[in-house]
Amino acid sequence: MEKIRTFIAHPVPQQWKEILSAASAPLKLGLASRVAWVKPENMHFTLKFLGDVPADRIQEIHTALQKIPFAPFEITAGRSGFFPEQAKPRIIWLGLSRGADELCRNGAAIDLKLAELNFEKNQKPCHAHLTLGRIKKQAKDDWSALAERINQIKLPPAKVTSFTLYQSTLTPIGPIYSAIYKYGE
Numbered sequence: 779m780e781k782i783r784t785f786i787a788h789p790v791p792q793q794w795k796e797i798l799s800a801a802s803a804p805l806k807l808g809l810a811s812r813v814a815w816v817k818p819e820n821m822h823f824t825l826k827f828l829g830d831v832p833a834d835r836i837q838e839i840h841t842a843l844q845k846i847p848f849a850p851f852e853i854t855a856g857r858s859g860f861f862p863e864q865a866k867p868r869i870i871w872l873g874l875s876r877g878a879d880e881l882c883r884n885g886a887a888i889d890l891k892l893a894e895l896n897f898e899k900n901q902k903p904c905h906a907h908l909t910l911g912r913i914k915k916q917a918k919d920d921w922s923a924l925a926e927r928i929n930q931i932k933l934p935p936a937k938v939t940s941f942t943l944y945q946s947t948l949t950p951i952g953p954i955y956s957a958i959y960k961y962g963e
Contacts, residue, residue, distance in 0.1 A: 791936035810917035853877030878906035
C-alpha cells in the first residue's frame, strides 16, 4: 500500500518568507559549520508531524481536520535560538513573541482530534518556532553572534489565516512540500 509522508502546519506569511530569504545570505557568512538552510518555499510552523501515512487514510484525516475550529491570528517575531542548546546546536530557529499561544492551542486541538483516529499524541511540550536551518556538520562557530544577527532581522506583524495538511517528498536536494488540503481560508 502506498504511504504518504505528511505533516500539518501553519504556512509562514509570504512577506516573512521574502524578508528571511533576502536576509539569509549575510547569515551564512563566516559560518564554518555546514548548515542546510530552509528554503523560503518550505518555511512553516509545524503543528503535528504524522510521518508515513497509508494513502487511504488521507481522506479520514481531512474529514477530522475540517471539524477543528480555526480563527486567524497575528504573529510577531521573537528571539532566535537553538535546539537542543546553543552550545551544541542542531536546529537554528526563530521564535514568536506574539501568536505562540494560538499556534500551540491549534497544535493541541489537532493532536486531540487525530488521537481519535489512533494517531500518537505529541509527547513534547509545544515550543512555537520557525526552523531556519539544520546543522549538518558542526564546527567552531560563534552561535551567539549568529543569534544576534537573526534577532536584528525586522519582520512586520503578520496574520496567520490557515493551516495545511502537507505531503513531504524527500529528495537528494532536499524535501519538497506540497499542500494536500488547506483549512481556514
